[in-house]
Amino acid sequence: MKKIGFLSFGHWSPTHGSQVKTAGDVLTQSIELAVAAEELGLDGAYFRVHHFARQLGSPFPLLAAVGARTSKIEIGTGVIDMRYENPFYMAEDAGAADLIAGGRLQLGISRGSPEQVIDGWKYFGYRPAEGETPADMARRHTEAFLDLLEGKGFAEPNPRPMFPNPPGLLRLEPHSEGLRDRIWWGAGSNATAVWAARLGMHLQSSTLKDDETGEPFHVQQADQLRAYKAAWKEAGHAHAPRTSVSRSIFALTNDTDRKYFGRGGKESDQVGFIEQQRSIFGRGYADEPDRLIEQLKGDEAIAEADTLLLTVPNMLGVDYNVHVIDTILKEIAPALGWR
Known part of the structure; x- marks a missing residue:
């Protein structure tokens, strides 16, 4: 069995x-x-977060609204760029959204990727500390956020408060018990995957990864997942780790499918440079169901992960994306043992 969700980049x-x-x-x-x-x-509804773009930029109102309209599905992000985040405000927003959803939030965060503007986080009021890189700042924000989610008191109460306080130091409210164990890190390298494991975060392996060995993307990604699991075991966390990969997968079953995705062009990995780092981008899958099943059998990273996020073309509308998801669930997932 494999959990299957969708991942929307939220373009408009x-x-x-x-x-x-x-x-x-x-x-x-x-x-x-x-x-x-x-x-x-x-099993899951996940949303990408990008700032300064015609995409989803403020996740928590959306997550809360989805939580209020649903009852079972996991609700998450893939991912929130922690260079832009105030850990204190984020802990309050995340706690509120998780309580509205009844504890179904699966919050994906990361050090971020190239954005629409240069150093966009500076407009939000953030600067790396002396000697820090922006990635270091993101990880610092992350560690502060994780500490706040523990729910421990840290703030000195006013001796003459407007309302009665509980005893001791005060924590941020609302606090959602268990959310700390449902935080995921979006990792683009083996080293950051291991770092996430040591901190007890689940792993969202990115669709672009540092090209560390020159091997095919799915092989490098599977190795990353295995390194993460080994680090998790070594850290001795009480809860079980989870890992996810995302893929663009389209079963061509009608003329509309073939019109949109039947022309090919993304059947192989791509290599490029992002911020002077050689990176490898994973391929997409689009074919007739029988051939698609055979192709997916060879994807080592999908096999290694317990969660698969289907990247959906949200600009084609709700009805078409429902068709895409339904086809995968009915015609592809059972043949691969995902269901």
Whole structure:
């Protein structure tokens, strides 16, 4: 058995052919897709966060709204860029969204990726400390956030408060018990995957990864997952680790599928440079169901992970994405032992 969710990048554009013209459209359609996915039996609804872009930029109102409209599906992010985040405010927002959802939040965070603007975090009021890189700052914000989610008191109470206080030092409220054990780290390298394991975070392996060995993407990604699991075991955490990979997977079953995805072009890995780092980008999958099943059998990272996130083309609208998800659940997942 494998948990299967969708991952939406939340694009919107007023261009011809887009079913998602405005920011309002992408927010309401994201909620509708999560509701429909739960009805289909999907396990998770995940959303990418990008700032200064026509995409989803403020995750917590959306996560809370999805939580209020659903009852079973996991709700998460993949991922929130911690260079932009105030750990204190984020802990309050995350606690509130998780309580609304009844403890279903699976919050993916990371050091971030290249954005639409240069050093966008500086406009949010953040600067790396002396000797820090922006990635170091993201990890510092992360460790502070994880500490706050423990729910321990740290603030000195006012001796003459407006309302009665519980005894001792005060913590941030609302606190959601158990959320600390449902934080995921989006890792692009083996080293950061091991770092996440030591801190007790689950692992979201990125669709682009540092090219550390020159091997195919899925092989390097599977090795990363295995290194993470070994580090988790060595750390001795009480709860079990989880790992996820994301893939663009389309079963071509009708003329619309073939029109959108039948032309090929992404059947192999791609290599490029991001911030002077040689990186490898994973391939996509689009084919007739029988051939698609055979291709997916050879993906080592999908086999190694316990959770698969299906990257959906959200600008094609809710109805088409429901069809994409339903086809995977009915025609692909059972043949591969995912269901």
